[in-house]
Amino acid sequence: MSKILVTGAAGFIGFFLCKQLLDQGEEVIGLDNLNDYYDVTLKQARLAQLTDKNNFLFYQLDLADRQGMAQLFADIKPDRVLHMAAQAGVRYSLTNPHAYVDCNLVGFMNILEGCRYSGVKHLVYASSSSVYGSNKKMPFSVHDNVDHPVSLYAATKKANELMAHTYSHLYSLPTTGLRFFTVYGPWGRPDMALFLFTKAILEGRAIDVFNYGKMRRDFTYIDDITEGVLRVSDNIPSPNPDWSGYDPDPGISAAPYKIYNIGNNKPVELGYFIEVLEDCLGTKAVKKLLPMQPGDVPETYANIDDLQKDVGFKPSTSIEVGIPRFVEWYRSFYGA
Template identity: 65%
Template sequence: MITGAAGFIGTALSRKLIEGGAEVVGLDNLNDYYDPQLKRDRMAALVGGSDAFTHVNMELADRNAVEKLFSDHQFDAVVNLAAQAGVRYSLINPHSYVDTNIVGFVNVLEGCRHSGVKHFVYASSSSVYGANTRMPFSVHDNVDHPVSLYAASKKSNELMAHTYSHLFELPTTGLRFFTVYGPWGRPDMALFLFTKAILEDRPIDVFNHGNMERDFTYIDDIVEGVYRVIHKIPSSDPDWNGDNPDPASSYCPYRVYNIGNNNKEKLLRYIEVLEECLGKKAEKNFMDMQPGDVPATYANVDDLVADFDYKPATTLEYGIRKFVDWYKEYYNI
């Protein structure tokens, strides 16, 4: 089962799993945080006549419905990608983050616990690093200073997952994604917003006066990482020590990994590549840092390389070009 299956990462992962011979039950409530039609079109492109994908329209916070879904199916693995996303929106509508990211998450954990799921994989976020400034961000560092409710909700997911790994021996793996971009991306993300504005001759908002750095990670790299993780069930770490606790592992079947490009890029460079791909310059509206945001993200992926022999490596030039090509085709430009 994949929750958030009509989302940007959810549909891409579903396609990869189906191509690998899996049957996917995709849970998504198609909410209107952004255009539901884009979500429906993603799923339509995914299905393409395949009966290996089944969409279930359901609220993750609906405990009885989630219970029934787990009792009706026998899932080998569950990937939780459903979340109320976005840092800035969490300042406006905090309750939606609690309903989906915390209540919904517990409902999925309970479903896994009672139905014998072999591996629970879930999306965390680079935002959990919060006030951390030591670069690159390592899963072995403490992350107890979130700067947005979204980040706090993702950190709580990691804590709850550990509890279920401890109490019920449920194998859980948390994945901290770093600024995912690419075709079929989210309309609230910078690349989508910038592309739309530039093509419509409107200025783009550049926060922190352009002094932002992000570990931009291409969608195919994220999906490859998740796919490999699903197929490797975590075990207890024999070297874990409570006197010097490693946040990335445990004495129970629990792991956390970064999935990022291991390369921080300046936001202005990101915009420059986009301008090159569009053949058009952006008019920039330089603004202060937004509340809840951080100036830089940068992923240490040593554990991903060591445990899965995998390291994302797609260049900005390739990834942004693929997005622009998709955008122009999708919107008939």
């Protein structure tokens, strides 16, 4: 049995990871600051499903609390860390940039330092498909340059990858960054499109459709994300002594450091995504067509060759399966 620290334990992905690990008999320490970026009662409802487990211990703590984080690592000495906590959202970064610096940069530094001094065997952390920014080459590959982010959120995630590499190089800390592609499913985030669309349609309100609907997203179901994270967690990166230092490929390093995309490898037109949701709800959406929002991108598409090669996994849940599951949960949870 391993002792695993999961940050963002009351968040969408962190919650599912905790559930799966607990079911596997692992000792799980969950951390979350339960901030009010979105409905805290949803976070508390997720957490309530974890706190009655004998092998689960919860800490309410802010990642940016340097002393508190140092004490936490000293007290629990985790074997592995699954760092899913972050200030999320592209659009919110336009209005509250300091939240991203505090959580995603200062907080991530505290995670790295905790891992360094407590002898963590593997740090797996959430990055984002947002790091690809204005890249036009499709599908997005971890071997592509990602030096042109178009939002502060994306810039902080790229910074996390660079910070992690430094610690892998200097202190031989094995780190793996995961670029998630548009995660959705039951218990999902209220600021994401599927949640917003469902709520608006059921309330008889128009839905905001950006870029006049000319969007494509690599929607990835939560169960696929969970399985991918856990498989990667078991696959600890090793140093690569064959790396020459002259290779310009950003996906290769001499350090015990890896980056993977986790996406469905199948972009879906936003219009079709809405059609599937309408069928599930039995109601047509009233669409308010709007221009592209600052910081957003028209398309995402994950190249998952490295993920398949290294851990033998390919996400496979279609939106025709995933959206009905979300709608069933939403109706049950909110009595809609």
